[in-house]
Amino acid sequence: MFGDIARFLLNTIFTLFGAALLLRAWLQFVRMPPYNPVSSAVLQVTNWLVLPLRKILPNARRVDWASIVATVITALVYVVLMVVIVGVDPIALMPSLLIVALLTVIKWALNLLIWLTILMALLSWLNPRSPAMPILYQLTAPFLDPLRKIIPRLGGIDLSPILLFVIVQVLLMVVTRAAVSLTLFGI
Secondary structure, eight states, X not given: OHHHHHHHHHHHHHHHHHHHHHHHHHHHHTTOOTTSHHHHHHHHHHHHHHHHHHXXXXXXXXXXXXXXXXHHHHXXXXXXXXXXXXXXXXXXXXXXXXXXHHHHHHHHHHHHHHHHHHHHHHHHHHOTTOTTHHHHHHHXXXXXXXXXXXXXXXXXXXXXXXXXXHHHHHHHHHHHHHHHHHHSSXX
């Protein structure tokens, strides 16, 4: 029981922090102004890890390398802790743990995309004039716009978030299966 609780808590804490790091990189990529409440909160939560890394990894062409490297480091720490909780020596699995850490970053990014898309879809139905809508639209547009070209609106209803959700869920299944096959247990 302690192991299940520890895994749950580690998963929750590291997934939220990893998502914040990815969101930080994503906000910079879409050129979101740093003074909006979302950007400000993400910056405050992640500055302690990203700012020291930024001294050695500068941004290049809208890519926040410090945030991306911080996400990979966070994922590696998470994977190692999960392996230790299961009772396996992490040193023996280190090469595969690096790959699992990268798969974990992909999994966090896909989950973040799902949650932002769900939030945008719900707000578009419940409160389309919400101050969060421009932020959510700007974050999800690079993924939804190509799908909107494939699937036209039906009676004013945008089905592209549903298609994106299905695509991302399939990708999550593939990534999770790959991580499980590399470690012989779920991460």
